[in-house]
Amino acid sequence: MAELARNQTPMHTVQEKTESASLWKEGWRRFRKNKIALIGLGIVVFFILLAIFAPLLAPYDFKDQNLAERLQPPSSKHLFGTDDFGRDIFSRVIYGARISLWVGFFSVLGSVIAGSLLGIIAGYYGRWIDGIISRLFDIMLAFPSILLAIGIVAVLGPSLQNALIAIAVINIPNFGRLIRSRVLSIKQEEYIMAAKAIGMSDTRILFHHILPNSMAPIIVQGTLAIATAIIEAAALGFLGLGAQPPNPEWGKMLADSKDFLTQAPWTMIFPGLAIMLTVLGFNLMGDGLRDALDPRMKS
Amino acid sequence: MSEPLLQVKGLKKYFPITGGVFGKKVGEVKAVDDVTFTVYKGETLGIVGESGCGKSTTGRMLLRLIEPTAGSIVFEGKEVTTLPKAELRKMRRDMQMIFQDPFASLNPRHTVEKILEEPLIVHGIGSKEERKKRVREMLEVVGLGQYHAKRYPHQFSGGQRQRIGIARALMTNPKLIIADEPVSALDVSIQAQVLNLLEDLQKEFGLTYIFIAHDLGVVRHISDRVGVMYLGRLVELADSDQLYQSPKHPYTQALLSAVPIPDPEYKRERQLLSGDLPNPANPPQGCAFHTRCSACMDICKQKRPEMKEVEKGHYVACHLY
Numbered sequence: 001m002a003e004l005a006r007n008q009t010p011m012h013t014v015q016e017k018t019e020s021a022s023l024w025k026e027g028w029r030r031f032r033k034n035k036i037a038l039i040g041l042g043i044v045v046f047f048i049l050l051a052i053f054a055p056l057l058a059p060y061d062f063k064d065q066n067l068a069e070r071l072q073p074p075s076s077k078h079l080f081g082t083d084d085f086g087r088d089i090f091s092r093v094i095y096g097a098r099i100s101l102w103v104g105f106f107s108v109l110g111s112v113i114a115g116s117l118l119g120i121i122a123g124y125y126g127r128w129i130d131g132i133i134s135r136l137f138d139i140m141l142a143f144p145s146i147l148l149a150i151g152i153v154a155v156l157g158p159s160l161q162n163a164l165i166a167i168a169v170i171n172i173p174n175f176g177r178l179i180r181s182r183v184l185s186i187k188q189e190e191y192i193m194a195a196k197a198i199g200m201s202d203t204r205i206l207f208h209h210i211l212p213n214s215m216a217p218i219i220v221q222g223t224l225a226i227a228t229a230i231i232e233a234a235a236l237g238f239l240g241l242g243a244q245p246p247n248p249e250w251g252k253m254l255a256d257s258k259d260f261l262t263q264a265p266w267t268m269i270f271p272g273l274a275i276m277l278t279v280l281g282f283n284l285m286g287d288g289l290r291d292a293l294d295p296r297m298k299s
Numbered sequence: 300m301s302e303p304l305l306q307v308k309g310l311k312k313y314f315p316i317t318g319g320v321f322g323k324k325v326g327e328v329k330a331v332d333d334v335t336f337t338v339y340k341g342e343t344l345g346i347v348g349e350s351g352c353g354k355s356t357t358g359r360m361l362l363r364l365i366e367p368t369a370g371s372i373v374f375e376g377k378e379v380t381t382l383p384k385a386e387l388r389k390m391r392r393d394m395q396m397i398f399q400d401p402f403a404s405l406n407p408r409h410t411v412e413k414i415l416e417e418p419l420i421v422h423g424i425g426s427k428e429e430r431k432k433r434v435r436e437m438l439e440v441v442g443l444g445q446y447h448a449k450r451y452p453h454q455f456s457g458g459q460r461q462r463i464g465i466a467r468a469l470m471t472n473p474k475l476i477i478a479d480e481p482v483s484a485l486d487v488s489i490q491a492q493v494l495n496l497l498e499d500l501q502k503e504f505g506l507t508y509i510f511i512a513h514d515l516g517v518v519r520h521i522s523d524r525v526g527v528m529y530l531g532r533l534v535e536l537a538d539s540d541q542l543y544q545s546p547k548h549p550y551t552q553a554l555l556s557a558v559p560i561p562d563p564e565y566k567r568e569r570q571l572l573s574g575d576l577p578n579p580a581n582p583p584q585g586c587a588f589h590t591r592c593s594a595c596m597d598i599c600k601q602k603r604p605e606m607k608e609v610e611k612g613h614y615v616a617c618h619l620y
Contacts, residue, residue: 022408022410022449023408035349122505155586190400191403191405191407193364193394193404194404195406196364197391198395199387199388199391201388204421208417
């Protein structure tokens with residue numbers, strides 16, 4: 001019998017490789033078939049690479065001023081032209097990817113962590129805790145989000161980091177509500193009842209059963225939220241409340257360009273295009289992820 | 300008969316009905332209303348009744364997955380209803396449950412191996428290797444292959460999933476298994492396989508079952524004794540053969556006469572029940588069944604009948620006896 005079992009082992013491993021398929025793998029298989037989503041992924045990867053290799057790719061440093069060559073139109077020397085300090089816009093757009101992706105990613109990470117924690121507590125324990133947390137979300141959502149962000153930055157002082165914190169805070173209720181509703185529905189599932197019947201503790205149920213099953217919508221919503229966060233960061237930058245000079249934040253570059261719009265439209269076009277493309281990339285990817293991971297959310 | 304494993308006395312569950320802006324309690328649904336029975340070691344107790352009669356609620360209360368409103372549950376001499384949370388979790392090792400819907404009762408993101416290993420991890424049983432070994436053994440016991448361990452629930456058929464559910468319930472070597480409609484979601488051909496598996500496992504491991512179902516044929520096949528529930532109350536409890544051959548309670552009689560017999564030539568007197576199931580939020584006074592009973596007397600409308608032993612081991616709650 002033991003020998004038989006040993007003889008069978010190689011066959012089993014083959015079967016394991018070919019036949020085990022988690023929901024994540026199935027999701028990836030569906031995602032791969034979606035061409036538009038793959039374009040989104042391509043754009044996102046392109047900007048991530050741009051951000052990582054900025055020092056290698058940019059022909060100039062983002063803060064190198066050359067007043068003799070200010071407001072030059074695009075040329076072979078300056079691909080995207082120069083701004084009013086004679087800085088190379090091509091280089092600044094490349095370095096700007098670092099700032100926007102950084103703000104987008106970490107602000108969303110912050111809101112996901114805080115929102116998930118609050119949402120899980122509200123959804124799982126219910127009763128008055130749920131009441132308090134849900135009302136808190138309602139109050140935060142009652143403010144126009146950009147106004148709330150401006151308020152937070154005004155209190156903390158204008159800087160890129162504070163803009164990031166503000167964006168993270170204003171997105172907390174969105175994630176909190178999402179997770180809360182997920183937890184509420186998963187809590188009713190029979191496998192949670194089964195987990196309780198086994199004798200599992202609440203913490204283990206939360207972190208081994210409820211949280212992993214809530215991940216798909218978080219990932220989808222998170223990807224879409226990165227796009228929004230990038231726009232919000234640009235808006236705060238435009239208002240002078242985000243990145244401070246000489247940091248090449250795209251929104252800030254747009255704000256600086258508004259005085260020379262007619263003489264030097266390239267100072268506006270290229271940072272604007274960069275914002276548009278990144279946001280588009282994240283949105284396409286997010287939509288694709290939603291279709292792949294959470295088919296029920298498709299509407 | 301052998302010694303009792305589980306004794307349930309006066310078990311009640313009233314779900315509050317809340318209404319208004321402030322969620323004030325405006326009434327209650329008497330899902331389970333004063334149920335008393337005993338389960339003996341090694342037997343299978345079937346519980347039947349139509350939808351909404353409280354049979355699943357009863358099963359879940361035994362494990363305190365739903366907290367009882369009142370009553371006592373004594374398992375192996377220990378009172379379950381007052382156990383502190385930590386003790387309760389330990390006790391669940393000896394009392395396990397098989398669920399109705401094999402598509403909903405397994406976590407879709409866990410492999411079969413993880414699903415089966417988890418009860419052992421939770422109760423701190425064995426080393427990692429021992430646990431894996433037991434998972435593989437148990438897969439064989441329920442008729443699956445070891446190579447199934449790495450797959451996910453959605454890669455199995457309903458019958459296979461139910462086998463996984465059964466394997467999970469067996470992992471901790473429990474003494475009592477509460478099977479809540481374990482085959483009602485399966486095709487008839489698969490039902491027989493799963494029922495036979497349950498019977499084999501009972502012989503092999505000396506298990507005691509509480510088998511909850513609405514299918515009278517299935518219950519008869521597997522049960523030693525059968526309890527019939529109506530509107531949250533146990534109306535009749537007897538040995539399986541006795542119950543099916545000479546049902547005493549008018550409700551049981553009506554229920555059994557509704558069982559289809561696969562013989563088109565067979566003529567029989569059908570007892571059709573008139574009326575609908577009364578609202579459990581407002582059950583009839585006296586005997587809950589009097590509104591639909593063909594033998595209703597005046598006393599039935601006023602006094603609730605107590606469980607009486609009318610023959611040896613045959614209990615009925617009816618004023619006729």
